[in-house]
Amino acid sequence: MSQIKYFLDKARETNDASYLLRAYTAETNFYHRLNVRSAQLNATGGHPDPNLYSKEWCLAYNAQLLKDPTFEKFHWTGKTYRGMVIALEEYRLYNRVGNGVVNHAFLSTSKVRDVALTFIPPSSPGKYSVICTYTINQGWSALDLETISEYPEEQEVLIIPNMHFRIKKVTERSPTERCPIEIELEQEDMQEAIKEMGYSGFTGDLKKDY
Structure with missing residues (x-):
């Protein structure tokens, strides 16, 4: 993890928070540990207790990405894509147009x-190949990493945890196709989504890390 320590030290020394994003895109297990812990804390229902932000490193990291003006130049809106494999039980859950989805961890798209x-x-x-199309409407909720990623050709967009999406369309194609299932989701207005936090139509996220 010496590479991650270097990026975090540089962020402190230079006051350049973009090094936090470089830490995420580095080829280490940092992003995996970050996502696992974020999912654990966010999956308890609703948003984490605000008091935890000063104690949990992953929540502090997430909050920094949201509040630091340094990241405004990375804000992004538009359509972005994520490929994954899900189990039959998960597919039944998400094969419901109109359902809401909350991502408990970062989504690399x-x-x-x-x-x-x-x-x-x-x-x-028992597994299904799925591609999700996310329509991002609020720029602060997704970060364009292309210019700082170690793999710029991937044109990565990172969706911040706890964003709310509505399933708009599910398309099933021939099983012989590379990806026979496509799920289209559109970001909900946060204020409206928060009102629905207790609504059973909101589920967990498609959080398979592929």
């Missing part, structure tokens, strides 16, 4: 559909 397709592993019995 791409501006290029074909790039997202390359991240889908071969399907196996």
